[in-house]
Amino acid sequence: MLGGTEFVGRAVTDAALERGWDVTVFHRGRHAPPPGASALTGDRTAGGRGLAALAESGQDWDLVVDTWSGAPAAVRDASRLLSTRAGHFSYVSSRSVYAYPAAPGIDENGPLVTGASPDDGGDVPYDRAKRGGELAALDAFGERALLARAGLIIGPGENIGRLPWWLSRIARGGPVIAPGRPDTELQYVDVRDLAEWILDAAADGLHGPYNTVSRPGHATMGELLEACVRVTGSDAELRWTDPEVLQAAGAEPWSDLPIWLPPGELHDTMHRGDHTKAHAAGLRCRPVEETVADTWAWLRALGGTAPQRPDRPAVGLDPELEAKLLAL
Incomplete structure (x- = not known):
């Protein structure tokens, strides 16, 4: 779990631990890791040196979940590092990646924002940052990458x-x-419902974009x-x-x-x-x-x-x- 100590990342971590899964959180150390999770500490904003603990751990994982909403380059660096050490990569993206204004009922094939790049730094707007993160995940993991395009997320945490x-x-x-x-x-999603769906979808090998919202x-x-x-x-x-x-x-x-x-x-x-694809897949x-x-x-x-x-x-x-x- 890249992050794993706050809101969406914490909900995913808690849900995985409740299933009896072995969980490692990679985080900056600003908050205590969830009880039961192993921890690696680093700072993704520092480039390669910030990922040293992750690189040197020697561990492999079945699944990586990333909630990053800042510089796409941070998703790029982590996903490239993990592409040969993890089976699946789930990126918590956003419906903000659709070109504005998004028509009512827009599905996963709708037009996307332009100008996004996985190499962008932290000075890009939110929509381009999330789309750049998607591109980074796809570049590194291809059909092993799941893009959970959430909208409004509420709930405990x-x-x-x-x-x-x-x-x-x-x-x-x-x-x-x-x-x-x-x-x-x-239209929104409870953070716990999002977390459970991400884990189920990854376990089932789903890939590509899904609008992970309620009807x-x-x-x-x-x-x-x-x-x-x-x-x-x-x-x-x-x-x-x-x-x-x-x-x-x-x-x-x-x-x-x-x-x-x-x-x-x-x-x-x-x-x-549109919500039908994710709901058909179990949300x-x-x-x-x-x-x-x-x-x-x-x-x-x-x-x-x-x-x-x-x-x-x-x-x-x-x-x-x-x-x-x-x-x-």
């Missing part, structure tokens, strides 16, 4: 802050700005936020607010109001992709209530404060702006 922010805000109670309409459809409308924005109210036991009152009002006040979709996007190109791109998505309840339990166990990736901005509506909107 989330270190971006989207669902944790909604849970924390709703737990405080009182009137809460709820964006748009409650029937706005969402569109697996949940709605209303169902998500109402689940937050229930699991927190809050007295929160959801006040559904028109997108035009929100945007006129300067409240930004996705960043100020996490997960939510108003109708239009961006919503279609994020929440209306199963648990109910939103379970994802929300388990995320709340995890958050409470941490004392109420979720970890935050240092390379991602904090999300959530500023209290002053929320008060302004509630007063309208």
Whole structure:
């Protein structure tokens, strides 16, 4: 496991350990490795010398899973090193690799972003970075490479802050700005469902791209936020607010109001992709209530404060702006 100590990587590691698999995590040492996993320490951003522990370990593996979202060159270097020492390579990619705007229902054969390269450094946008990572995996492993193109990923361990922010805000109670309409459809994947599918798919020898997301409308924005109210036991009152009002006040979709996007190109791109190939290959998505309840339990166990990736901005509506909107 390249990484393996946070969010998606940790979920994959935990799922593999629960199956009784022998797991080695290669990580920077910023967090303790999961109990039961062996560990190698290095820094992929340092080029070949950062991979020394991996190169010198002398180990071979049946499967490598990589969640890297930075410089594609880091995927290139690791995958080349491991191409003769591992049977299969699963790269956690993103549906962001599709050219924007992505039409509703776009499948794995849709047009992709241009200009991506496996040799790119860390100064490329996210969509090109993920596509460059895909190209690196394919160059090294060919038909032994699986590309899991996830979309929105939520669930226990989330270190971006989207669902944790909604849970924390709703737990405080009182009137809460709820964006748009409650029937706005969402498409996402619980991190644990993604992890289990990656392991199953690799064990079955699957390769190539798969859109690893739920069906569109697996949940709605209303169902998500109402689940937050229930699991927190809050007295929160959801006040559904028109997108035009929100945007006129300067409240930004996705960043100020996490997960939510108003109708239009961006919503279609994020929440209306095709899912049938991955579901035919065994992806199963648990109910939103379970994802929300388990995320709340995890958050409470941490004392109420979720970890935050240092390379991602904090999300959530500023209290002053929320008060302004509630007063309208």
